Amino acid sequence: MPFRIRQFEKGDFETLWQIDQDCFDPQLAYSRPELAFYMRRPSAFTLVAEGAGKERPKDGARVAASKILGFIVAEKQRQNGHIITIDVIEEARRLGVGSALLASAEDRLRGNGAVAVELETAVNNEAAIRFYKQKGYFVERTVRGYYSNQMDALVMGKPLASSL
Numbered sequence: 001m002p003f004r005i006r007q008f009e010k011g012d013f014e015t016l017w018q019i020d021q022d023c024f025d026p027q028l029a030y031s032r033p034e035l036a037f038y039m040r041r042p043s044a045f046t047l048v049a050e051g052a053g054k055e056r057p058k059d060g061a062r063v064a065a066s067k068i069l070g071f072i073v074a075e076k077q078r079q080n081g082h083i084i085t086i087d088v089i090e091e092a093r094r095l096g097v098g099s100a101l102l103a104s105a106e107d108r109l110r111g112n113g114a115v116a117v118e119l120e121t122a123v124n125n126e127a128a129i130r131f132y133k134q135k136g137y138f139v140e141r142t143v144r145g146y147y148s149n150q151m152d153a154l155v156m157g158k159p160l161a162s163s164l
Contacts, residue, residue, distance in 0.1 A: 001051065001095050003069055005104045008039070008046035015068050016048070016087070023087040027148050028122060030085070035073075038084045044075035047104050049088070049097045072101040074109060074117075081109030081117035081160065102135055110160045117160055120146060120153040132156050 008016070013036070021029050030038070039046050051067045070088035074081060083105060088098045109117055121128045123142065137156040146153035 001069075001092060001097075003049050003092075003097060003100070004052050005047050005049055005100055008048050008071070012048055012068060012071075013039075016046070016071050019068065019071065019087045019089055020085065022089065027150065035085075038073055038075075041075055043077065044073060044084065045105075045108065046071060046073045047101055047108075049092070049101050051092075070097045070101055072105045074105040076109055076112050076114050079113065079115050081106070081112075081114035083117060083119035086119075098131065099135070106158075106160060114160055116157055118155055118157045120155055122147060123152045123154055129154065129156075 017030070017032050017035050020035060023029070038044060048071045049069045051069055068089075069092040070086070072086040073084040075084060076082075083102070086098060086101055086105075088101070106117060118140070119132070119137070120143065121132065129139075133156075135158070137158045140155045140157045143153045143155060145151070
């Protein structure tokens, strides 16, 4: 499935919020105001993975085949990067979309001077934990009651080696 990574555009917001709702349990998914808050933080950026399909005719009209497949919200805090969320629609999982989003965010953080990156994931999200470990992340600590004061989170980190 061909796709491209691009910068978030304002018109993407509702689609991104709906993807977040579909990707996470209601106790973990962001409300609209929460997602908007994180995306608007001064040091934050949002990247979108969009299907790079060609336009095709449908019922006599031309309909764009491009579709948002996933997104990542990240920010730089002092010398560290922070992955706020990464979401990929179900039919695009295991096709390299999440890997490309994460690599693009890490590259941007590194380019902005970050020397390491951290993220949080629910302790029971085995697929995410496996994914992040494959990408070089390691468990730093557990935060009790991180999600809605009910579910614990693992804080995972990774050094961002300079590409010099």
